Amino acid sequence: MKKAFSVLIALSMVFILVDIAFAIDPVPDIKANGSDNTITITSDDDLSVKIKLDPGNYSGRNADWWVLAYTPWEDWYYYVYPNLWENAGSDLNNISFTYQGPLFSLTPFEVLNISGLPIGAYTCYFGVDMNMNGSIDYGQLYYDSVEVNIFELIENTTRSGHIYSNELWKGTIDITGDVHIYAPASVTIEPGTTVRFAAGADDQKDGGNTPITDPNNFPNDPAIAPSQISSIDLFGGTLYAVGTLDSPIVFTSSASNPDRGDWQSIGYHIEGSKLYLQHVIIEYGYYGVQINVAADDSNITLKDNIIRHIVACGICGGIDPNQPVTITISGNDIADCGHEAIDTHSNATLVIENNTLHDNLWSYGDGKAGAGVIIDGNNSTIRNNQFIRNRGGIVILSEKCSPIIYDNSFIDNDEDIVCEYEGSCPSP
């Protein structure tokens, strides 16, 4: 009897082990307008959320089913089959299950079809947990999620001042004064959009954080107070400007005869802000892009852009020497900057690669400026770039640094690598 019992236990262990070895987990899937990835829509657009379940080999096993949504105002909503959505407030413990019963193969089933939702970021979840007790058992939970970003459409109009909620820019946007983007707002700009800064004007009369000129070194630069010109500045929010090769996004001057310094810059002012610039053209600013606080590649993308006709630096990295900036600058074409295409201050350890930095000569006649890259006491990596027709290709200001420089090409620069100190200088 005892032996038979042992055999029984052994056998059941085998079955359990086989079951574990061949267990195929349930795969819940949730999609927003057919997409698994984050979607960006305006309030007026329709939103359809559908769920689907592949039960794996858990078919027929009882489970709690959950469909939830988390809103920009930090409330949880839960869906009760077949057609009810309930608000659970901010406490996840107040939610109820969507459905209870055995898992089965569920073909796409619509749980939400709505328009006119308030602006902001929503996350929708679909999950099943294998303990059918009416509460979420995280140890036995299988789930999927999708994000929905709802924006206000801003099309062919003017913008100025503070932005606190999501906007989608399209057409021609006229900037009449400094625009500050605060968390959690995102400004997304559609490919093909032109952002025009009112030349020499700023109805916000705001200054920005950086001095507009460097009068000691560039006495002949135009002395325009920042309050007189406009910028787009990130104060915790997100600027997502990703155009395409055929349909770039243009940041330019409103003037019919535009000039360098008609507007200020795109500025990164609070750590954790997000800046994505790809396939954009930035022209006629005093600066192009200014990185004023700590940032890395998870915060900033600067790729495949054209930056030109700038008073000072095209990309100014690490303006605050106490704040580390470790970003990659790649694939950009930067030309006609009065000081330099890319400025790297002492705490900016950048990777500068695959850029074309050319014709940076112009300097209001003071004879000092016109570099591809300035290295001001840091260990940036500079590789696979083309330096063409600059006054200096790479200018190293101090020997207290070890930039890593290789595989660049230098064509028709006055000097390829300039070291403004006594001692050995890297060869091109």
Ligand SMILES: [Ca+2]
């Ligand atoms: Ca999905």
Ligand SMILES: [Ca+2]
């Ligand atoms: Ca449960």
Ligand SMILES: [Ca+2]
């Ligand atoms: Ca200003």
